[in-house]
Amino acid sequence: MILSGHEIRKQLGRNVHIDPFDESKLNPNSYNLSLHDELLVYEEVVLDMRKSNRVERVSIPAEGLVLTPNQLYLGRTVERTETHNLVPMIEGRSSIGRLGLFVHVTAGFGDVGFCGYWTLEMFAVQPVKIYPGVPICQIFFHQIVGDITEYSSLKYQHNRDIQPSLLYRELSPEGDDDPQLRLAFGAERGARPGSAAPGNAR
DSSP, rough: OOOHHHHHHHBTTTTTTEESOGGGGGGOEEEEEEEESSHHHHSSSSSOTTOOOOEEEEOOOOEEOOOOOOEEEEEEEEEEEEEESSEEEEEOOOOHHHTTTOOSSSSOOTTTEEEEEEEEEEESSEEEEEEETTTEEEEEEEEEOOOOOOOOTTTTTOOOOOOOOOOHHHHHHTSSSGGGGGGTTTGTEEEEEEEEOGGGGO
C-alpha cells in the first residue's frame, strides 16, 4: 500500500524525514523533490564496472543548462530524506516525462532505512533545458510486511553529494579505493587544494 499525502505528513519526524520540507510540494500520494544546482558527467568513453570512472562536475546556472541526448547526467535532490519502516521510491513527474527527460535509468527503488540525498540518473530523449531548484521528481512510500533489516551499505548510506557508481567496490574489492578522492572538487567554492570531494566522506 502507498501512503497518502496526509499520511506522509503524519509520519514526518517519525518514519519519514524530508529536509527541507515545503508543504506546497506535498501531493495526494507523493512529495516533489527538487534538483540541486550541480551535475556529474562521466569523462570516460567506455565505463568500466570494475573501476572508478572519472567524472566532471558541471554547475547548472540560474539561466538554465541544456542537456543533450546520448549523455548520462548524474544529479541529486536538494532534499535529504530518511525513511524508517517504509520503502521509499522515486519517479519522474509527469510534466518532466512529457519533455522527454528521464530522471532515473532504473534506480528508482529505495531501501527501508536509507538516509541521504537521491542521486538522479538523468537522460534526455531530445535537447531539454533544465534549471536549478525545479521540482524534478516525486518520492512516495510503500508499507513493508515482515521483519525489517534496514539498509546500511557503506557505498551510499548517509551520502552528502552526487554519487557516481561504486559498483567497483563489489567487483574488485582488492583494488585501490576511488582515486578521485584526491581531486579538489569545489575548489571554485573555496575548498583547499587536495581536499576530498564531500560525497566521498565516510
